[in-house]
Amino acid sequence: MSTAQKYEANPELVARFPEIHPPLDQVSAVTEANRCLYCFDAPCMAACPTHIDVPRFIKKIAQGNLRGSALTILDANILGASCARVCPVDVLCEGACVFHRYNKQPIEIGRLQRHAMDAFWRDGAKLERKAAAERPGRVACIGAGPASVSFAAEMRMQGFRATVFERKPLPGGLNTYGVAEYKLRSSDSLREIELVRSLGVEFLFGKDVGSEAALSKLEQDYDFIFLGIGLGRMRELDVPGGKHAGVVDALKFIADYKTDGKLTVGRRVAVVGAGNTAIDAARAALRLGAHEVRMLYRRDESSMSAFLLEYEQAGDEGVRFHWWTQPVEVIVSKDSSRVEAIQCVRTEMNSRGELRMLAESRFAIPCDMVIPAIGQLPLMEFLRNCRGLQVDGGRVVVDRATGQTSNPKYFAGGDCVNGGREVVDAVADGKRTALAVAKLLEKLHG
Amino acid sequence: MAEKNFTPDLSVMFAGKIYSPNPFWLASAPPTNCGEQVMRAFDAGWGGAVWKTVGDPIVNVSSRYSSIDWNGQRMMGLNNIELITDRPLEVNLREISEVKKRYPKHAVIASLMVESKREAWHKIVQQTEDAGADGLELNFGCPHGMSERGMGSAVGQVPEYTQMITEWVKEKARTPVLVKLTPNISDIRVVARAAKRGGADGLSAINTINSITGIDLDTFVPRPNVDGKSSHGGYCGPAVKPIALNLVQQVQGDAEASLPLSGIGGISDWRDAAEFLLLGCSNVQVCTAVMHYGYRIVEDMADGLANWMRGKRFARIADFQGKSLRNVQEWKHLNLNYKIVARIHEEKCIGCELCYTACWDGAHQCIHLDRVGPNGGERMTPAMHEAISKKSIAMTLIPKLDHAPTGNGSEPYATPLARIPRVDEDECVGCNLCALVCPVESCITMEQVETGLAAQSWAQRMGDASNPARKCD
Numbered sequence: 021m022s023t024a025q026k027y028e029a030n031p032e033l034v035a036r037f038p039e040i041h042p043p044l045d046q047v048s049a050v051t052e053a054n055r056c057l058y059c060f061d062a063p064c065m066a067a068c069p070t071h072i073d074v075p076r077f078i079k080k081i082a083q084g085n086l087r088g089s090a091l092t093i094l095d096a097n098i099l100g101a102s103c104a105r106v107c108p109v110d111v112l113c114e115g116a117c118v119f120h121r122y123n124k125q126p127i128e129i130g131r132l133q134r135h136a137m138d139a140f141w142r143d144g145a146k147l148e149r150k151a152a153a154e155r156p157g158r159v160a161c162i163g164a165g166p167a168s169v170s171f172a173a174e175m176r177m178q179g180f181r182a183t184v185f186e187r188k189p190l191p192g193g194l195n196t197y198g199v200a201e202y203k204l205r206s207s208d209s210l211r212e213i214e215l216v217r218s219l220g221v222e223f224l225f226g227k228d229v230g231s232e233a234a235l236s237k238l239e240q241d242y243d244f245i246f247l248g249i250g251l252g253r254m255r256e257l258d259v260p261g262g263k264h265a266g267v268v269d270a271l272k273f274i275a276d277y278k279t280d281g282k283l284t285v286g287r288r289v290a291v292v293g294a295g296n297t298a299i300d301a302a303r304a305a306l307r308l309g310a311h312e313v314r315m316l317y318r319r320d321e322s323s324m325s326a327f328l329l330e331y332e333q334a335g336d337e338g339v340r341f342h343w344w345t346q347p348v349e350v351i352v353s354k355d356s357s358r359v360e361a362i363q364c365v366r367t368e369m370n371s372r373g374e375l376r377m378l379a380e381s382r383f384a385i386p387c388d389m390v391i392p393a394i395g396q397l398p399l400m401e402f403l404r405n406c407r408g409l410q411v412d413g414g415r416v417v418v419d420r421a422t423g424q425t426s427n428p429k430y431f432a433g434g435d436c437v438n439g440g441r442e443v444v445d446a447v448a449d450g451k452r453t454a455l456a457v458a459k460l461l462e463k464l465h466g
Numbered sequence: 467m468a469e470k471n472f473t474p475d476l477s478v479m480f481a482g483k484i485y486s487p488n489p490f491w492l493a494s495a496p497p498t499n500c501g502e503q504v505m506r507a508f509d510a511g512w513g514g515a516v517w518k519t520v521g522d523p524i525v526n527v528s529s530r531y532s533s534i535d536w537n538g539q540r541m542m543g544l545n546n547i548e549l550i551t552d553r554p555l556e557v558n559l560r561e562i563s564e565v566k567k568r569y570p571k572h573a574v575i576a577s578l579m580v581e582s583k584r585e586a587w588h589k590i591v592q593q594t595e596d597a598g599a600d601g602l603e604l605n606f607g608c609p610h611g612m613s614e615r616g617m618g619s620a621v622g623q624v625p626e627y628t629q630m631i632t633e634w635v636k637e638k639a640r641t642p643v644l645v646k647l648t649p650n651i652s653d654i655r656v657v658a659r660a661a662k663r664g665g666a667d668g669l670s671a672i673n674t675i676n677s678i679t680g681i682d683l684d685t686f687v688p689r690p691n692v693d694g695k696s697s698h699g700g701y702c703g704p705a706v707k708p709i710a711l712n713l714v715q716q717v718q719g720d721a722e723a724s725l726p727l728s729g730i731g732g733i734s735d736w737r738d739a740a741e742f743l744l745l746g747c748s749n750v751q752v753c754t755a756v757m758h759y760g761y762r763i764v765e766d767m768a769d770g771l772a773n774w775m776r777g778k779r780f781a782r783i784a785d786f787q788g789k790s791l792r793n794v795q796e797w798k799h800l801n802l803n804y805k806i807v808a809r810i811h812e813e814k815c816i817g818c819e820l821c822y823t824a825c826w827d828g829a830h831q832c833i834h835l836d837r838v839g840p841n842g843g844e845r846m847t848p849a850m851h852e853a854i855s856k857k858s859i860a861m862t863l864i865p866k867l868d869h870a871p872t873g874n875g876s877e878p879y880a881t882p883l884a885r886i887p888r889v890d891e892d893e894c895v896g897c898n899l900c901a902l903v904c905p906v907e908s909c910i911t912m913e914q915v916e917t918g919l920a921a922q923s924w925a926q927r928m929g930d931a932s933n934p935a936r937k938c939d
Contacts, residue, residue, distance in 0.1 A: 050538060051538050054537045054538035057818045057820065057905055058820070059817075059818040059819055059820065060818070060819035060820060060822055060823040060848065060851075061819060061848075061851050061852050061855050063817065063885070065855065066855045066858060066860060067860055068860065069859075069860045069861050069862065071855070071856055071858075071860070082537070082538075108862065111862060111863060112862060118816040118817050118818045118881075119816070120880075121816040121817065121880045121881055122816045122905070122906060324865070325864050325865060326865075327865065328865070420859055421859070438861065441861060441862050441864065442862040444862065445861050445862050448859075448860075448861070452859070
C-alpha cells in the first residue's frame with residue numbers, strides 16, 4: 021500500500037504539530053522502566069480496556085528485550101502503537117498506578133509503550149500469525165476504524181479470513197482522520213493498518229455496504245458480520261447562519277488539515293462545545309495560526325466531557341473558555357462572504373436543575389470562523405437496514421462479553437456501541453468480540 | 467554519659483602505633499597511585515592512605531575494569547585486572563616522603579609485594595620505612611595477574627608461605643605490619659592464624675574476590691575486553707559488603723586469628739563503616755566508592771558517623787568497636803521458640819501485591835487476597851486472581867457520562883480493600899520475605915508473638931534426651 025507514504029512528507033504539518041509526548045531515549049526508558057514495581061495482578065493492566073500486561077512489557081524494556089516487549093503489547097492490543105500516543109493514560113493505566121498512593125510520580129506507561137513499539141517498527145515490524153494454518157470461516161467487518169481492525173486482526177491471527185469494507189479511501193477511521201495530529205500522525209495510523217494487512221486481512225475501500233441489498237449479500241457470503249461503523253456526521257449548529265461556509269464542524273476541520281493538506285484557519289476562531297473533540301479542534305486552530313481561540317459552552321467546566329488534563333493543556337496553550345454561553349446566531353457580513361461574529365446568550369441552571377437562557381443577555385463574540393463540536397449523530401439509516409438489530413438511544417445493543425447483537429449474525433463494537441469513547445475501548449471491543457466469534461466458528465465448522 | 471552536644475572523637479590509633487584523625491583510610495588501589503592524589507585526599511578529609519602496592523615494575527593492559535549495574539544503578543560491583551604500581555619505585559618512595567613531611571598527622575601505609583625471597587622483602591621494607599611510611603601492608607591478596615607469578619593471593623592461599631614471609635618482614639620492620647587477606651580461600655581463619663603466628667601486628671580484610679563480571683552477548687568476550695580476550699579479575703564494591711562482613715566476623719570471632727583489623731569490602735558510607743567497626747575492625751579502608759564519586763564522599767562518612775555516635779552517646783570509636791561480635795552466634799545457639807509474624811499496616815498499603823506473590827511463590831503461601839469478594843473461605847491461587855482480572859471488562863470513564871470509581875464511601879483507604887492482602891498468622895513462619903519485598907517503608911512489620919515456651923536452642927534440644935522433639939525433627 022502506498023497510502024502510508026502519502027502523508028509522510030508534509031513538512032509544514034509536521035512542523036506545526038510537534039509531538040506532545042516526545043519519545044523517550046534508550047537510557048531514559050530503561051531508567052523509567054526500572055522504577056516500575058512489577059505489581060502482581062497490576063491495577064494498570066486491569067484499568068486498560070485491552071488488559072495489556074503492563075508490568076510484563078515494562079520489565080522487558082528494563083531487561084533489553086524490546087521485541088518481546090512489543091509482542092506483549094500487540095498480543096493484547098494490535099493498535100498498541102497508536103494507543104500509546106492517543107490514550108488518556110492519566111485516567112487509564114497511569115491513573116491506576118499504585119504510586120499515586122505512595123506520593124510518587126506514576127510510571128510513564130504510555131511513553132514506555134511507545135518506546136517498545138517504536139523499536140518494533142525500527143526492527144522491520146515483523147509479526148507472525150498465532151495459527152499458521154488456514155481455518156474454515158470468514159467474517160466481514162464494516163468500517164475500517166479501530167474496532168473493526170482489532171476484530172479483523174484477531175480473527176486473522178487465529179487463521180480465519182477477514183474482509184474489511186470501508187467507505188472512505190483510507191483505513192484507520194478516526195485514528196487516521198480524527199485524532200489530533202500532535203498526538204498521532206495519520207501516517208503512523210496508516211503504518212499500523214499496514215501491519216494488520218500484512219497478517220492477511222483484506223481491505224476493500226470505497227465500498228458502501230449500507231444498503232439492504234448489500235447487507236443481505238454480506239449475510240450470504242460471510243459467516244458473521246462485525247459492525248465497527250462508528251458514528252455519523254456531527255450535529256449541526258442549528259442557529260441562523262449555522263450553514264455558512266465559515267462554519268466548519270470539528271471532525272471536518274480536523275480531517276481537512278490531517279489528510280487534505282488544508283492548513284488554513286480563521287484568525288479568530290470560536291469553538292462550540294467542551295468535549296475532547298472540541299479541545300482537539302481548538303488546539304489545532306492555534307497550531308494552524310489562529311490568533312485567538314475561544315471555546316463556548318452552555319454549562320461550566322464541571323459538566324464538560326473533556327478530560328481534565330486536555331482542558332488544562334488547552335488553557336495553558338492560550339485557549340480561552342466562555343462558560344454559561346449559548347450561541348444563538350452566526351452573524352455574517354452584509355455580502356455574506358464571511359463570518360463576523362457569533363451571537364450568544366448567557367445561560368444558568370435554575371433551581372430544578374434545568375438549563376435556561378437569561379433574557380436580555382445577548383452579546384456578540386467577534387470571530388471569522390466557527391467550529392461546532394457538539395457531538396456526532398448515530399448512523400440510524402444504516403442501522404435500520406440491518407435486520408432485527410436492536411438499537412437503544414442511537415447505540416447498538418450488544419452482549420458485553422461477546423459483542424453479539426440482537427441479530428445473531430451481527431456483532432458490533434466501538435463508538436456505535438458505546439456512543440463515542442476512546443480508541444482503546446474500540447480495540448478492546450473488537451478483540452473481545454473476535455474471541456467469541458472464533459469460538460462460534462469452531463463450532464460451526466467443526 | 468556524654469553531654470548532648472559533645473563532639474565524638476573519631477581518631478584511631480591502629481595496633482597501638484598508627485595514628486589517624488579518623489578511621490577512614492583509602493585502600494591500596496588507583497585512588498592512592500601517587501603523592502598528588504594522596505595529598506588531595508587528605509585535604510578532602512581522609513585519615514589515612516594505603517599506598518598503591520609498590521614492588522618490581524610491571525606493565526598493565528587496557529582495558530582494566532568492568533562492572534555490574536543493577537536495575538539502573540551503576541557499579542553495584544566493580545572488577546579489575548590492574549596490577550600493582552607501574553611507576554618506578556624511587557618515584558613512589560620520594561612521594562611517600564613528601565606526603566609524610568606535609569601531612570605528619572595522617573597515616574601513610576606502604577603496601578608491599580615482591581618476589582618470595584627474604585632479601586627482596588628485607589630491602590623493600592627498609593626502603594619504604596626509610597621513606598617515612600607509618601606502617602606496612604603485605605599484599606597477599608591480589609587475585610589476578612600477580613598470583614600467576616607466585617605473588618599476591620598465591621602467597622595468601624598457602625598458610626605456610628604467609629607465615630614465612632610475615633616472619634621475614636618482621637625481622638626487619640620497625641613499624642606495624644598488616645597482612646592483607648584474600649577471600650579466595652575456603653577458610654580465611656587458617657591464613658589469618660598463620661599471619662598471627664608469623665608475628666603480624668594487624669590484618670586487612672578482604673582483598674578482592676575472583677570474578678568474571680559478565681560476557682558481551684554480541685562478541686562473546688567477557689568484560690573487560692583486552693583485544694578480544696579477558697581474564698578473571700578482582701571483585702569489589704557494594705555487592706561484596708555482605709561477604710566481607712562475614713569474613714571479618716570469622717577472623718575477629720577466632721581467638722587464634724584475631725588481631726587489630728582494617729576492614730575492607732564495599733564500604734560506601736558511614737553506615738557501612740559503622741557495621742565493620744561493630745564487628746571488631748579498628749578502622750576501615752575504601753576504594754570503589756571513591757572511584758565512583760571521588761574523595762569528597764569522606765565528608766559525609768565522618769559527619770554521618772559522628773552524628774550517629776552522638777545519638778548513641780559513643781564518645782570514641784572504641785566505645786562501640788566489636789559491640790556486635792557477641793551477637794553473632796552459631797545457628798545451633800539460636801532460640802527455636804522465638805516467633806514473629808508479618809503484620810500488614812493496611813493504611814500504608816499501596817496494593818502492589820508483591821508480598822502476596824512473594825509469599826505464594828517464594829515462601830509459605832500464607833498471604834491471601836480474600837478481604838473482599840464472594841470467594842470468602844475458598845483459597846484462590848495467584849493464577850485464579852489473574853484470570854478474573856483478564857476477564858473483567860474495563861472502559862475509559864468519561865467525566866460527564868460516568869461516575870468516578872472512588873468516593874462511594876465504603877472503602878476505608880485509598881487502596882481498594884480487595885488489593886490489600888491478609889496474613890494468615892497461624893501459618894506465617896516469620897521469614898521476613900514479605901517485609902523485604904514491600905516497597906513501602908514500615909508497611910509490613912514483623913511482630914513478636916508469645917509462644918508460651920521457654921527459650922530453647924537446637925544445641926539445648928539435642929543435649930536434652932528427654933525432649934520428644936528430638937526424635938521427630
